[in-house]
Amino acid sequence: MTVVVSDYAIANPTYGLVTDMQRLTEPELMEDPAQAVAYAGADFDAAHNRIVEAFGAYFPGVELAGNILDLGCGPGDIGFRFAARFPASTVIGVDGAAAMIELGNRRKALEAATGERVRFIEGRIPGAAIPAITYAAIISNSLLHHLHDPGVLWETIARYAGNGTLIYVVDLFRPQSPAEARRLVDEYAAGEPGVLQRDFYNSLLAAFEPGEVEAQIAAAGLDGLSVEMISDRHLVVYGSKA
Template sequence: MLPRVLEEEVMDTPEEARDYDAMDHKAVNTLFVDDFLHHWDGRSPVLDVGTGTAQIPIELARRCPQVRIVAVDLAQQMLLLADRNVAQAQLQECIRLERIDAKKMPYAENTFAAVMSNSIIHHLPQPERGFAEMHRVCQRGGLLFVRDLLRPSSWAALQELVDLYAGGANAHQRAMFAASLHAALTVEEVRDCVKQLGYSPETVQQTSDRHWTWVAYKQHL
């Protein structure tokens, strides 16, 4: 198995934010929202952890105008672009942006009706802290919907994914994607994290050739 190699926790340069925002995430984001809606009961507020440039909250708010979303990230440069994107979409009433560390969020327990997150876990040196915080701030009975990249089994497999999904990207974007894959967790590593919180390992499944997804409801203390 390819060993995990950490990348920077916070992508906070103008170049990183700009190149990330410019990458074609439409298919991935649309599928994420499709799958979230399949499990979500429609209650707000929804917390989006590691929102980046707010592309997923914008997609969700366009499809569900009644939703209220708190979208958080630690990278100031990402949030600057997120603020621009939310304003251009005219969704300021639906989406509130906040600069927050996913490992120690300031919200009280049981605050959010649903918690969603896409591609933040692989940035965390101690991913179990991110899972624990998302569990803590979710309301009892609320949805926990977390998706992230899956670490490939070999360097050759990693390169194949980069060629397949970032073949038309620039060199920096390709390097960012490769680093993210290398920093990602395996399904078993994610299962170990959620098991510590009392969830069944089976709530974590591989859902594409490069993603795992955790879907659970907070039914316990």
């Protein structure tokens, strides 16, 4: 495993390296239909576009073809974007919340260009009925911080990734204090509905420090992965299994 020190981390050396703030978990699944609708309606356009674009930066020149597994897919926005970016791909989104899967399936019916190449499976990780097929990529955004036992994400990745599978996980990391979490909410979510501001705050407090993520990856034997802090609140884990 490599720990990459990004330009961002060099310029902001205090971010996320050590925090005195204990992790405060939030409910794993986003099962409340109102919460799911608010989440699906939030403006993630720029953020989710960046996630797809950044995939190209971490895996230069890669044109994904084949199956992409999206763990904790929510209403599927990122999956639809990957399907649009990689027309030879098929996306399988997995989420434990029925409300999220329902929203994903509704959108699938409306997406003329990609709908037939995106499908959803309702299932909680671990234990979800994930097809044991070859995956060109396993992706996940903002699932890790929801998990009470983060090991289940890395164990699932280790189980379903083959030698050539590209692994790309994006998540928040835990800020140094509740005050810093509040500042991040004010800076990045001030225009969002109250329920989303609350969820973002709780998610920051539930997130892991980069060092904790490195330990999780090592425990799962995923030595081919690197961890990189990419902003004042996000980290990326990328690489492959071998």
